[in-house]
Amino acid sequence: MSTSLRPVLSPPETELSPELLRKLHELMVKGRLLEERLMQMYRQGDGYFWIGGPGEEAFNVPLGLLIEKGRGPQYDYCHFHYRQSATLLAMGADPIDSLRMMKNTATDPYTGGRNFSGHYSIREWNVVPISSPIEVQYAMAPGTAIAQKRIAGGRGITIVTGGDAGTAEGDFASCLIWSSRPANPLPVLILVTNNKWGISTHWQGQHGEKRISDRGKAFGIESKTIDGNDPEICYRELRGAMEYVRSERRPFLMEAIVSRLYGHSSASGANRVNDEADCLQGFEHRLEERGLLTRAQIEELRARFAAELQEAHRKVRQEPMPEGRTIFDHVFSDRDLVRERP
Amino acid sequence: MSNMVQAIRMALHVAEERHGVTDIFGEDVGPPLGGAFTATQGLKTAWNSPLDERGIVGASIGLGLAGCRNVAEIQFCDYAFNAIDLLKLGGMIHWSSNGDWNCPMTIMTPVGSGIRGSIYHSHSFDATATHIPGYKIAIPSTPKDAYGLLLSCVVDPNPCFFLVPKALMRVRAQPGEEIPGEPGDDKALSKLIDAPLGERSQWKPQWPDTPDLFIPFGEARTVRPGRDLTVVSYGRTLPLCARAAEELSREEIEAEVIDLRSLHPYDWERIAESVRRTGRALFVNEDTEITNFGEHLLRRTVEELFYELIAPPRLLAGAHVPGIGLADSLEMASVPQLPSITEAIRSLARIEP
Numbered sequence: 001m002s003t004s005l006r007p008v009l010s011p012p013e014t015e016l017s018p019e020l021l022r023k024l025h026e027l028m029v030k031g032r033l034l035e036e037r038l039m040q041m042y043r044q045g046d047g048y049f050w051i052g053g054p055g056e057e058a059f060n061v062p063l064g065l066l067i068e069k070g071r072g073p074q075y076d077y078c079h080f081h082y083r084q085s086a087t088l089l090a091m092g093a094d095p096i097d098s099l100r101m102m103k104n105t106a107t108d109p110y111t112g113g114r115n116f117s118g119h120y121s122i123r124e125w126n127v128v129p130i131s132s133p134i135e136v137q138y139a140m141a142p143g144t145a146i147a148q149k150r151i152a153g154g155r156g157i158t159i160v161t162g163g164d165a166g167t168a169e170g171d172f173a174s175c176l177i178w179s180s181r182p183a184n185p186l187p188v189l190i191l192v193t194n195n196k197w198g199i200s201t202h203w204q205g206q207h208g209e210k211r212i213s214d215r216g217k218a219f220g221i222e223s224k225t226i227d228g229n230d231p232e233i234c235y236r237e238l239r240g241a242m243e244y245v246r247s248e249r250r251p252f253l254m255e256a257i258v259s260r261l262y263g264h265s266s267a268s269g270a271n272r273v274n275d276e277a278d279c280l281q282g283f284e285h286r287l288e289e290r291g292l293l294t295r296a297q298i299e300e301l302r303a304r305f306a307a308e309l310q311e312a313h314r315k316v317r318q319e320p321m322p323e324g325r326t327i328f329d330h331v332f333s334d335r336d337l338v339r340e341r342p
Numbered sequence: 343m344s345n346m347v348q349a350i351r352m353a354l355h356v357a358e359e360r361h362g363v364t365d366i367f368g369e370d371v372g373p374p375l376g377g378a379f380t381a382t383q384g385l386k387t388a389w390n391s392p393l394d395e396r397g398i399v400g401a402s403i404g405l406g407l408a409g410c411r412n413v414a415e416i417q418f419c420d421y422a423f424n425a426i427d428l429l430k431l432g433g434m435i436h437w438s439s440n441g442d443w444n445c446p447m448t449i450m451t452p453v454g455s456g457i458r459g460s461i462y463h464s465h466s467f468d469a470t471a472t473h474i475p476g477y478k479i480a481i482p483s484t485p486k487d488a489y490g491l492l493l494s495c496v497v498d499p500n501p502c503f504f505l506v507p508k509a510l511m512r513v514r515a516q517p518g519e520e521i522p523g524e525p526g527d528d529k530a531l532s533k534l535i536d537a538p539l540g541e542r543s544q545w546k547p548q549w550p551d552t553p554d555l556f557i558p559f560g561e562a563r564t565v566r567p568g569r570d571l572t573v574v575s576y577g578r579t580l581p582l583c584a585r586a587a588e589e590l591s592r593e594e595i596e597a598e599v600i601d602l603r604s605l606h607p608y609d610w611e612r613i614a615e616s617v618r619r620t621g622r623a624l625f626v627n628e629d630t631e632i633t634n635f636g637e638h639l640l641r642r643t644v645e646e647l648f649y650e651l652i653a654p655p656r657l658l659a660g661a662h663v664p665g666i667g668l669a670d671s672l673e674m675a676s677v678p679q680l681p682s683i684t685e686a687i688r689s690l691a692r693i694e695p
């Protein structure tokens with residue numbers, strides 16, 4: 001599937017260690033169960049809207065593990081979209097906080113009950129506020145990358161993610177243009193998770209280029225399309241691409257072909273589809289075949305996480321909702337000029 | 343004495359030298375041109391961006407998120423409309439993260455009519471800007487205010503709009519209104535900080551030693567005191583209001599003229615205090631009149647000062663037409679001019695209850 005333009009640092013062919021494979025698996029299970037719990041919360045009326053990434057764990061988990069997380073331009077900036085709970089889990093987020101965001105409680109540490117599920121924001125880890133307008137993150141990404149490029153010897157990079165349909169927005173082109181100017185190429189890892197769908201519009205009604213990664217060619221951007229359903233491939237390819245962006249301080253465009261297992265969002269019912277590959281099932285078969293995990297161990301893991309999430313759900317149900325009078329909080333970061341109106 | 347463009351340039355120099363501004367950028371903002379209106383000539387952190395307003399606003403937000411104080415220019419506000427959702431995004435970074443993130447950024451853009459700019463170089467932006475929560479908004483009418491307001495923008499931890507009335511860019515400061523430290527002689531200043539025409543790759547400005555001067559947001563300036571009515575304006579129409587008031591004093595009409603300077607936050611106390619004294623209020627700006635910022639001020643005037651009014655408060659604003667036509671007669675008919683302002687003040691002053 002690779003459409004690499006010129007040879008890039010090819011990721012080492014070495015096998016990933018058994019520990020890493022088990023860790024990837026564990027986080028993928030956790031990510032999947034978290035999404036299932038969030039959908040359940042939606043169905044039970046503990047949230048107004050669900051959107052997330054079941055089917056993208058094979059890509060999202062390795063990404064989260066490889067990110068250099070921290071605050072400020074020495075670390076990676078994350079301009080994510082709304083399907084990346086599994087990335088956040090892999091970075092170390094506590095799943096109960098995703099439940100809080102789902103239920104829009106005052107205790108939601110990301111937005112205080114202001115935003116939809118999946119719309120994370122964590123300054124401590126350079127996760128910039130995820131927002132609903134499609135593709136705007138691709139317009140912001142060059143800004144953080146400009147700041148990073150200036151740091152002598154810096155290794156921090158900017159990572160931006162989004163879906164395939166959204167690449168029709170001008171902001172995607174902005175990102176390609178701004179990050180590849182000969183006068184100042186930027187350390188941006190430009191990622192597209194291609195689930196082949198907009199909301200209901202198939203890719204054939206969205207765009208004509210064979211691979212979205214081909215769009216990098218015109219800009220001389222190293223580009224590749226990978227199988228986003230295989231966590232081992234994703235880990236290796238992301239590691240290689242990140243290393244390239246970190247050391248060369250130049251952009252890389254990667255398209256990952258992924259599945260969408262529960263449709264677009266709760267707005268389209270969030271029902272399980274049966275005609276798409278399930279990255280988790282595939283990976284579990286492989287791990288069983290290789291003797292790295294047994295079915296019993298897998299079941300035990302699932303049961304444990306499911307119980308934890310159920311308990312977390314019970315807890316979150318009791319937590320307070322934000323008070324209406326807090327709407328004026330944080331309009332400005334120095335003084336609350338709106339509220340100070342006489 | 344500086345004109346507004348030179349004042350902006352001097353403020354940006356101070357901003358990059360002393361206040362940590364790392365990026366001043368936009369279309370043709372860097373060398374060799376230094377900005378379509380020369381406002382960014384000779385600045386060490388100025389650079390040319392791609393011709394991409396969405397990209398410019400996006401990069402400004404990104405830089406702000408990375409803690410880099412920056413000034414991003416939209417070459418004409420007429421071209422900011424395709425970036426409205428990104429501008430909105432900048433204004434909600436702090437709020438949507440429930441106070442976790444903040445985003446220092448200044449969007450600088452020339453606004454308004456007055457240079458025969460025809461349909462796409464004459465739009466106003468104050469109605470739009472004031473409709474985007476999360477921004478502080480400055481619009482100067484004198485070089486000194488431009489200097490002091492821009493410095494307030496760049497040090498602010500929040501997104502700011504700095505709207506520059508095109509018609510006032512080349513207008514010189516009135517005596518007594520100079521920026522401390524600037525040479526009094528126009529030619530001397532020009533020699534120091536205006537790039538030579540033509541080849542200028544070796545040119546370096548010599549900056550006069552001008553001080554930190556911060557004009558706070560939300561502090562209007564009473565340009566002219568008066569007992570009969572209150573005229574509130576900003577930007578291009580402000581000097582016209584002052585002139586009209588001057589002329590009308592010959593008819594024994596004494597209008598108080600307030601330059602709002604900052605549209606958010608805005609100095610309601612000053613407006614209210616004045617209207618309580620005069621009982622008559624006229625709001626003047628040149629943005630299209632339907633859903634206009636002046637309407638908001640007028641609404642508060644009615645709601646909060648109703649029983650202190652002697653006459654119905656009035657708004658004089660631009661005609662609600664899609665653009666400003668090129669021909670002189672069309673521009674004159676589209677936005678308030680000295681005669682229409684004078685007449686509005688006169689008729690409001692003469693209304694008998």
Ligand SMILES: Cc1ncc(C[n+]2csc(CCOP(=O)(O)OP(=O)(O)O)c2C)c(N)n1
Nearest residue numbers: 132133134163164165166167195197198199
């Ligand atoms: C600018 C904008 N237009 C429309 C929408 C409504 N919308 C939400 S998701 C979506 C489809 C996005 O598809 P894609 O980019 O492929 O990402 P996916 O959701 O499939 O991961 C649309 C049209 C939006 N959120 N923002």
